[in-house]
Amino acid sequence: xxxxxCLLIAVLTATSVWLMLSxxxxxxxxxxxxxxxxxxxxIFVGGGLEPLAPALVDTAQPDLVMANPLPxxxxxxxxxIGFGLVAFMLVLALSSWKVFRTVDIDQMRFxxxxxxxxxxxxxxxxxx
Amino acid sequence: MSWLPVACLLTPLLTAVAVxxxxxxxxxxxxxxxxxxxxxxxxxxxxxxxxxSAGALVVQPGGWKAPFGITLVADNLxxxxxxxxxxxxxxxxxxALHDIDEFRAEAGFDGFVHVVLTGVVGAFLTGDxxxxxxxxxxxxxGSFALMxxxxxxxxxxxxxxxxxxxxxxxxxxxxxxxxxxGLAGTLNLADLHQVMAARENDSLALVVGALFxxxxxxxxxxxxxxxxxxxxxxxxxxxVSALFAALMTKVGIYAxxxxxxxxxxxxxxxxxxxxxxxxxxxxxxxxxGALAETSxxxxxxxxxxxxxxxxxxxVALGTPAGLAAALFYFVHGMLAKAALLLIIGLGExxxxxxxxxxxxxxxxxxxxxxxxxxxTALSLAGIPPTAGFWAKLAFxxxxxxxxxxxxxxxxxxxxxxxSLLGLLPLMRIWNEAFCKPSPAGFAPAAPGQVPIHTPxxxxxxxxxxxxxxxxxxxWPTLLxxxxxxxxxxxxxxxxxxxxVLGIKPEAGS
Numbered sequence: 001x002x003x004x005x006c007l008l009i010a011v012l013t014a015t016s017v018w019l020m021l022s023x024x025x026x027x028x029x030x031x032x033x034x035x036x037x038x039x040x041x042x043i044f045v046g047g048g049l050e051p052l053a054p055a056l057v058d059t060a061q062p063d064l065v066m067a068n069p070l071p072x073x074x075x076x077x078x079x080x081i082g083f084g085l086v087a088f089m090l091v092l093a094l095s096s097w098k099v100f101r102t103v104d105i106d107q108m109r110f111x112x113x114x115x116x117x118x119x120x121x122x123x124x125x126x127x128x
Numbered sequence: 129m130s131w132l133p134v135a136c137l138l139t140p141l142l143t144a145v146a147v148x149x150x151x152x153x154x155x156x157x158x159x160x161x162x163x164x165x166x167x168x169x170x171x172x173x174x175x176x177x178x179x180x181s182a183g184a185l186v187v188q189p190g191g192w193k194a195p196f197g198i199t200l201v202a203d204n205l206x207x208x209x210x211x212x213x214x215x216x217x218x219x220x221x222x223x224a225l226h227d228i229d230e231f232r233a234e235a236g237f238d239g240f241v242h243v244v245l246t247g248v249v250g251a252f253l254t255g256d257x258x259x260x261x262x263x264x265x266x267x268x269x270g271s272f273a274l275m276x277x278x279x280x281x282x283x284x285x286x287x288x289x290x291x292x293x294x295x296x297x298x299x300x301x302x303x304x305x306x307x308x309x310g311l312a313g314t315l316n317l318a319d320l321h322q323v324m325a326a327r328e329n330d331s332l333a334l335v336v337g338a339l340f341x342x343x344x345x346x347x348x349x350x351x352x353x354x355x356x357x358x359x360x361x362x363x364x365x366x367x368v369s370a371l372f373a374a375l376m377t378k379v380g381i382y383a384x385x386x387x388x389x390x391x392x393x394x395x396x397x398x399x400x401x402x403x404x405x406x407x408x409x410x411x412x413x414x415x416x417g418a419l420a421e422t423s424x425x426x427x428x429x430x431x432x433x434x435x436x437x438x439x440x441x442x443v444a445l446g447t448p449a450g451l452a453a454a455l456f457y458f459v460h461g462m463l464a465k466a467a468l469l470l471i472i473g474l475g476e477x478x479x480x481x482x483x484x485x486x487x488x489x490x491x492x493x494x495x496x497x498x499x500x501x502x503x504t505a506l507s508l509a510g511i512p513p514t515a516g517f518w519a520k521l522a523f524x525x526x527x528x529x530x531x532x533x534x535x536x537x538x539x540x541x542x543x544x545x546x547s548l549l550g551l552l553p554l555m556r557i558w559n560e561a562f563c564k565p566s567p568a569g570f571a572p573a574a575p576g577q578v579p580i581h582t583p584x585x586x587x588x589x590x591x592x593x594x595x596x597x598x599x600x601x602x603w604p605t606l607l608x609x610x611x612x613x614x615x616x617x618x619x620x621x622x623x624x625x626x627x628v629l630g631i632k633p634e635a636g637s
Contacts, residue, residue: 020296025288032295039302046310068313071306074258078302081265085295088272092284092291095276099284111286111363 005045012038025093025103032089036082040075047071130187132175133202133253136210139168140217140245147239154233158225161238165217168245172207172214179207180613184627186255194255194628195316201255201628205455205614209252209382212459215596216374216466217245223470223589224367232278232365240277241371243270248375252382255628257305257391258315260383264301264347268294271376274368275360286363293356297346304339308391311336318628321390321621337392337399341384348380349436351409357433358417362425366473369425373432374466378458381439385451388443389618396446403444404535411437411546418553424484424561427553428469431508434550435461441539442523447531450539451615453522456607460507460515460600467504467593471497474590478580480561489566493580498562500594505554507597510547515600518608520547 012034019031049067057064097103143164147157179185184203188194202210221241228237247267254260271294275287309315311332312323327333342353349357357377361369388396396403414433421427439461442454472480478493491498507514523543527536600607617624625631 025292028292032299035296035299036302039299039306042303043306043309046306048310068309070315071309074306074309077258077262081262084269085265085298088269089291089295092276092288096284096288099281105288108285108288110282110284111289112359 001050009038009041023105029089029093033086040078043071043074130185133185133187133200136171136249140242144239144242148236152234154230157233157238161221165221169214169218172211175202176207176211186628195314195319198259199255199628200253202253204617206252208610208614210249212462213248216462219589219593220371222585225585226583227367235277240270240273248379251379255317256315261301261305283363286360290356290360297343300339301343304336307336317390318625321625324391340387344380344384348377349433351406351413358426358429361429366469370466370469373469374462377436385443390621400446404538407437407440407444408542410440411542415546415549422484423482432465445535445539447529448615448619449526449529452612453526455611455614456522457519460519463593463597464504464507470590471501479566484560486567487561488564491562500590503594509551513601515597518604
């Protein structure tokens with residue numbers, strides 16, 4: 001189980017890094033969704049929660065192996081916060097599209113214009 | 129007395145709630161915001177006096193004994209930084225009163241400022257590593273709102289970069305916390321210190337430490353991962369720039385310092401040369417950026433990076449004297465950076481332009497503003513008798529210390545080179561923006577004509593920052609003794625651990 005989850009973490013991390021290196025803001029958004037799940041899974045695996053070691057055990061069976069129940073609370077908190085951040089990023093991507101008519105990071109040079117073309121607009125042609 | 133840290137935390141939070149719930153009136157919201165900041169300042173002064181006379185305050189909310197509950201700890205370091213934050217908050221909220229437009233105020237600008245303050249104060253006061261993550265999030269979400277509120281094209285563009293990189297850093301931090309918890313089985317910082325100190329030559333701990341370093345490095349804008357800072361700080365209203373310049377990167381450094389000394393004491397010591405290299409590169413990058421920059425506000429953003437570099441020098445040296453110097457600089461840097469940004473904000477009404485070359489004439493129109501700039505610039509450069517001089521003197525003394533070794537020499541060389549080169553951009557601002565004749569449209573008022581009015585709240589904000597900075601310059605002993613006490617506290621964590629875990633019967637809450 002743990003090995004499987006570790007493999008999943010590796011695949012998700014690789015995918016999200018690949019997505020993050022793209023110039024598209026929408027891909028970055030998907031990368032963020034994946035990578036925040038990676039963080040949650042890491043907490044989950046780090047807590048040692050497994051079918052053989054549940055977080056809550058019956059007091060009648062004190063010899064059962066018990067996992068640390070705290071990671072569940074941590075993951076829950078992290079999911080809520082991650083959800084909020086992803087929602088914020090989604091709105092940001094949407095308003096970037098509305099304002100710039102592009103989600104290509106390379107086209108967004110308003111805050112840091114090229115020294116020689118500071119005044120010329122680079123966004124004559126909208127592109128997806 | 130142990131309610132004081134809780135009160136410091138609740139004050140900005142309740143102020144934010146009050147602002148969001150109040151009628152959409154710019155003046156009312158601004159005054160509420162200033163009121164909240166003043167209350168925070170008074171509480172922070174009380175807390176610091178209490179902590180320095182009677183030792184650290186520890187709160188165990190809900191009666192959950194450490195390490196099982198979330199602990200709030202106000203030790204010397206936390207109490208000192210909360211006070212500095214509160215002082216900045218009073219100045220920034222006063223300045224916001226006239227700097228922030230109707231639209232932003234109605235959208236809840238003042239509330240978001242207090243959300244950021246809640247996060248910053250929480251991050252300083254918490255004694256729990258997962259709780260630290262939560263306060264970072266509170267701070268981030270508030271800063272995201274400030275960053276995007278009223279977005280023009282430039283501001284939105286800067287915000288995208290700021291938010292994207294900070295989100296990556298957040299996820300790294302969360303991953304590191306998950307791994308740390310898996311490794312140590314606890315989240316309480318004091319308990320973590322005991323567990324981690326018992327492990328020896330632990331390569332897993334090194335990996336987790338590296339993750340934390342990258343995560344906090346992005347927040348603090350340390351050398352290879354700093355690019356969000358000059359991309360975004362100049363696009364927002366000057367009040368926001370000043371708030372971020374004074375607080376945001378500093379919280380990253382604080383977290384690095386706290387987690388580094390308490391949890392990764394061994395690993396931090398073995399990575400000292402790496403930290404020193406990062407510090408020197410951050411410093412040089414900041415200076416190089418400032419030297420090459422033609423835009424006034426972005427030059428100020430590079431100045432923020434220079435101060436991060438100086439702070440990191442002290443952290444990398446790691447001796448109590450080095451940490452004390454860094455903490456002295458911490459407070460001085462917060463005040464000086466906020467003052468510099470506010471001066472630019474006021475100057476933009478009387479002749480400072482986006483491009484430095486198109487600015488001019490401020491000294492003629494507003495001589496007192498020129499005086500404030502001159503003082504702040506001298507303080508940043510480290511000319512006696514300003515606060516910056518004492519900060520740099522403390523750095524040099526730490527570098528010459530017997531326990532500093534080669535790292536001390538590196539520190540002194542980097543400090544001197546960065547200070548000398550860092551003076552040039554500050555002189556360029558003086559020459560271009562203050563001493564040159566006014567640009568078209570900003571001609572000096574003819575006799576009998578009303579000069580451009582500066583609101584008294586804005587003047588109060590600037591004067592209070594420069595005034596406190598000047599007081600530190602005249603009487604550095606107080607801040608220096610506070611910084612020294614805080615540095616001793618973090619370089620010998622045993623006392624912190626005892627107080628938090630209640631090992632000593634006479635200590636604890």
